[in-house]
Amino acid sequence: MGDAGAFFMVLTPGEAADFLRGVATRIPLEETSSGAASRACPRNVSISSKRHVELLCTELRPVWSRDVGP
Amino acid sequence: MRIGLYLDMRILRSGDAPWARHYGRWIELIEEADRLGTDSIWLSEHHFFEDGYLAHPLVFAAAVATRTKRARIGTAVMFAGVEAGRAARRGSGARRPYQRRSARPRGRCRLPLTRVRGVRRRHQPAATSSSKRACGRSASFGACARSPPAPVQDPLPWWGRVLLSPRGGADGGPSREWPAAAIPRARPLLPRRPGGGRASGLRGTVRAALEHRAGRRPSSRLAADLRAYSRTRGIRTVATWSKGTDRPVPPPVDPSMMRAGRLGDG
Numbered sequence: 001m002g003d004a005g006a007f008f009m010v011l012t013p014g015e016a017a018d019f020l021r022g023v024a025t026r027i028p029l030e031e032t033s034s035g036a037a038s039r040a041c042p043r044n045v046s047i048s049s050k051r052h053v054e055l056l057c058t059e060l061r062p063v064w065s066r067d068v069g070p
Numbered sequence: 071m072r073i074g075l076y077l078d079m080r081i082l083r084s085g086d087a088p089w090a091r092h093y094g095r096w097i098e099l100i101e102e103a104d105r106l107g108t109d110s111i112w113l114s115e116h117h118f119f120e121d122g123y124l125a126h127p128l129v130f131a132a133a134v135a136t137r138t139k140r141a142r143i144g145t146a147v148m149f150a151g152v153e154a155g156r157a158a159r160r161g162s163g164a165r166r167p168y169q170r171r172s173a174r175p176r177g178r179c180r181l182p183l184t185r186v187r188g189v190r191r192r193h194q195p196a197a198t199s200s201s202k203r204a205c206g207r208s209a210s211f212g213a214c215a216r217s218p219p220a221p222v223q224d225p226l227p228w229w230g231r232v233l234l235s236p237r238g239g240a241d242g243g244p245s246r247e248w249p250a251a252a253i254p255r256a257r258p259l260l261p262r263r264p265g266g267g268r269a270s271g272l273r274g275t276v277r278a279a280l281e282h283r284a285g286r287r288p289s290s291r292l293a294a295d296l297r298a299y300s301r302t303r304g305i306r307t308v309a310t311w312s313k314g315t316d317r318p319v320p321p322p323v324d325p326s327m328m329r330a331g332r333l334g335d336g
Contacts, residue, residue: 024071033074033112047075053099057106061073 013059020064074110074141075103079124093130097137104138111138114146 011019023029034056037046047053079096100111111134116123124130127145134143 029071031072031074031110033076033110036075036077037080047077048096048099050099050102053075053103053108054106056073056075057103057108061107061109064071064073 013055013063016060017063072109074112075100075108076112076114076146077124078114078116079130093124093133097133100134100141101137104141108141110142110144112144112146 009019020029020032034047034052037048047056077096077100079093081092103111111131113124113127113131113134115125115127117125131143131145
């Protein structure tokens with residue numbers, strides 16, 4: 001898991017849900033979007049990877065919707 | 071709670087070009103994301119970068135809309151000056167390929183190209199959000215009110231970035247953002263400064279970048295703008311990113327870097 005204080009983080013879906021849960025306690029959070037890539041970002045951790053999109057949509061999104069609501 | 075994708079269309083490897091294949095691959099990925107249930111697709115606008123990005127998010131958004139069914143489509147910051155220029159060219163009648171009656175689409179909603187029947191002139195659509203509202207008031211145009219989705223942000227936010235420099239813009243200074251529908255209109259809104267501050271908008275930055283690219287002269291104004299941008303965003307971001315690694319913190323952008331062809335990290 002990346003440094004929680006850093007601008008960029010590499011997270012598993014479960015870690016991402018925990019992180020968002022923490023953010024949602026501090027600010028009113030309605031929508032979050034995941035950045036596609038950055039310079040020197042490996043392809044397997046960028047959104048240009050199909051697997052990344054699958055994890056976001058099929059694992060993180062259901063958990064997040066269940067915890068916070070639609 | 072919604073989860074979306076923010077896509078900048080950046081090329082990570084040189085092998086991703088040519089552009090048609092590059093953008094086509096993104097369209098396919100977006101289509102798959104829409105099928106899997108992503109809530110939104112966000113696009114950005116960038117210019118003068120060698121590693122791709124997206125120069126015209128509205129055109130790409132239209133392409134995305136033809137291939138997706140439920141995801142909302144939005145843009146990040148867009149260059150108001152560029153869009154205003156396109157609108158002015160359309161209004162001048164010099165090139166009106168999309169306003170010819172024979173070229174109009176035959177779909178249910180033609181709001182960008184036609185007036186809304188049954189609505190007073192002062193309520194006629196001037197922008198997407200107001201078009202939707204006007205559409206909802208019009209019984210004779212009820213089909214449009216059923217056209218999903220409604221705008222995420224209503225009214226649409228327009229922000230102009232104005233760079234302020236305490237010493238006339240030569241050294242780059244603190245950056246402030248002003249809500250301004252048109253960049254030139256921001257100039258009279260700026261407060262007077264004891265040191266004789268100078269305001270510059272995106273138009274000057276783009277012009278300076280074009281002159282620099284054409285090799286006419288190294289632009290100190292572009293250097294100042296980029297330096298101010300880096301201080302307020304770029305350097306901070308990259309410095310945070312390099313924290314805890316062996317990567318050096320990149321130096322501020324300066325004219326000598328530009329003459330060497332390196333404009334710094336975006």
